[in-house]
Amino acid sequence: MKLDTQLLADVTAFLNIEADILDNKDYLQWLELWLESGLYIVPVDHNATDYANSLNVAYDDHEMRILRIERLTSGYAVSTQLSEKTVRTTSRFRILDDVDGLVRVRCAYSLYENNKNGIRCYPANLQFKLVRDGDSFKIAEKIVKIMNSSQYLTTVSYLF
Amino acid sequence: MKTETKVKSINSIADLVLDDRVHKSLYSDKNIFEEELEKIFNNTWVWLAHESELPDAGSYKTATIGRQPVIVVRDRKKKIHVMLNRCRHRGATVCEGKSGKTKAFTCPYHGWGYGLDGSLRAVPKPEEYENILDKAEFGLIKVRTESYKGMIFATLKKDLEPLDDFLGGAKKWIDLFVKQGGGYPLKALGDQRFRFPGNWKIQLENTTDSYHFPIVHKSFIASVDEQAAEVFDFLDGDGFVEDLGHGHSVMVMIPELVDLEDNLDEPIPARYSDLAKQLANEGHSDLEVRRLVRAVGGGGFNLNIFPNIACSMAFFRNLVPISANETEIHHIALGGEGAPEVFNQKRIRIHEHFQGPMGFGTPDDGEAWERVQAGSMAGSDGWIMLNRGMSKLSTSADGNVRGAVCSETGMRAAYQQYKKLMATPSEH
Structure with a gap:
């Protein structure tokens, strides 16, 4: 197996920045990481492949990403008023393929959330489609497969 | 206004419900919760599934009546059954997962096999049960079920009014x-x-x-x-x-x-x-x-x-x-x-x-x-x-x-x- 360590380093750096932006709730900066046509998906069923025709926990196009960020930051939503702190780590990055400027990558992900009930942990597998954009990337697709999403979750007031 | 009613003067849980208010202990008292499982969930019609969740013969969905695990399944003739999810041998659940499709339910512990209608079909090494196990008596326990407009309900209470009357x-x-x-x-x-x-x-x-x-x-x-x-x-x-x-x-x-x-x-x-x-x-x-x-x-x-x-x-x-x-x-x-x-x-x-x-x-x-x-x-x-x-x-x-x-x-x-x-x- 030939390793492209430079691409791996670039992808890892980009996705660690994305994680840092989300932990710091800099949502407007997060929007800039996206292609407008990109999709942010949190599926219920990990075996689903046709997300458009499946019920998901979240299925956000550009318009829904903007609305979601407005909701998270407007102060109107009671569940976001005691804004939870999150710490997320990403690891085990693997480039799946790199075809015509589209890089498919997956990684392991743990998000820790602190709220009034204590610390909760969400382990997940992330899948990205990234498009090269100068020296960096834009996100064409992000799929967050939370380990227990097909069993039950608790309510969430931030972005995975 | 009866704002001065004292909970200590109340003898039964039913007394915690007045016409215009309920006592806050109904939200948190563990003994009340246990009694609710028995007197409400085990004692009335409980909704379990919509028929479209069981599209084919062999489609099943697991659910609970109160805290009791049950299986809702469509048999080969497309009839819907509700059964307790408990092997009649030693009590293991015979069906796991939210939903799916199967030909039979097999206990993972000792391999007792049940048909889609709950009947006991197969017992591994049956010779030790000679003359002491009548398979006809050891099917999965059936729960009374009725549907209205595709909404499937079940009840553990055998003499409860028909679903039609309840609705x-x-x-x-x-x-x-x-x-x-x-x-x-x-x-x-x-x-x-x-x-x-x-x-x-x-x-x-x-x-x-x-x-x-x-x-x-x-x-x-x-x-x-x-x-x-x-x-x-x-x-x-x-x-x-x-x-x-x-x-x-x-x-x-x-x-x-x-x-x-x-x-x-x-x-x-x-x-x-x-x-x-x-x-x-x-x-x-x-x-x-x-x-x-x-x-x-x-x-x-x-x-x-x-x-x-x-x-x-x-x-x-x-x-x-x-x-x-x-x-x-x-x-x-x-x-x-x-x-x-x-x-x-x-x-x-x-x-x-x-x-x-x-x-x-x-x-x-x-x-x-x-x-x-x-x-x-x-x-x-x-x-x-x-x-x-x-x-x-x-x-x-x-x-x-x-x-x-x-x-x-x-x-x-x-x-x-x-x-x-x-x-x-x-x-x-």
Whole structure:
């Protein structure tokens, strides 16, 4: 197996920045990481492949990403008023393929959330489609497969 | 006002429910919760599934009656059975996972095999059971089940009234609710499941509580267009809540959307104009397009069926009690069987927008419910008020007690059924 360590380093750096932006709730900066046509998906069923025709926990196009960020930051939503702190780590990055400027990558992900009930942990597998954009990337697709999403979750007031 | 009633003077749980209030201990007392499982969930019709969740022979769904695991399954002849999920040998569950398709149920422990109708078919190494095991007596234990308009209920109480009688006045509203499919049979399109740290009755109340909507769901209202926001501005409208008997109630928030087959000639709302164009481009007639567009956002009412299911505007809300202070909610998205893909897709997107763990509505409801659970622990005594709208009640055309849309009429209906069941002497 030939390793492209430079691409791996670039992808890892980009996705660690994305994680840092989300932990710091800099949502407007997060929007800039996206292609407008990109999709942010949190599926219920990990075996689903046709997300458009499946019920998901979240299925956000550009318009829904903007609305979601407005909701998270407007102060109107009671569940976001005691804004939870999150710490997320990403690891085990693997480039799946790199075809015509589209890089498919997956990684392991743990998000820790602190709220009034204590610390909760969400382990997940992330899948990205990234498009090269100068020296960096834009996100064409992000799929967050939370380990227990097909069993039950608790309510969430931030972005995975 | 009986604000001075002291809980210490109360002898039974039924006494904790007055006409206009309930005692806060109903949310948190572990002994009360155990008694609810026996006297309510083991003693009435409990909703388990929609028939579209079991499309084929061998399709199954696991569920619970109270805390007891059951299997809902369609046999080879397409008949629906409900059975306790417990091997008759040593008690292991014979079916795991939310749903799926199987040819049989096999116990993972010693391999006892059951047919789709629950009959015991195979026992490995049967010679040690010679003359002491009659397989006909050791099938999975059947639970009485009946359905109405595809909604599958079951009960552990053998002599309970027929489902038809239990649903009573709710049937008229189920008949209206199933029009969601826009001319196609109603179909479950998947569910989102989440838990909140609070009692099941807090959620039961919420389905018939429109008073909270403009407060708790301000961020959702801010995320829809002006026309849709107007539709959701219903507290001062002509809506109402009706007590349908047996603990059931209906809360009509948007009267003009009660019957999705009425007023098909009304202008198509701007938010659905793209959908209407897509449907027209696919060759659907003007009438079909109008019927689908009118149904896509759901109906204008919440039907609360005691104790565990609601037909809530566009989806099923199924509540599952876990403990006194924990409840699991299933939000089941609905569409039309065989309906145009763009219609079902739009219904799924609308569902995701409000419902579920990351919806624009559910997390805020969850926060409010959690606060009720936490706040109700304050003080050694105290009451949850349910008297809103009591001085302005009327009688509906169907002869039911009717209050304003933001009255607590539906909660009072549910708690009177609760009181009746909790007052039943224990069978043990």
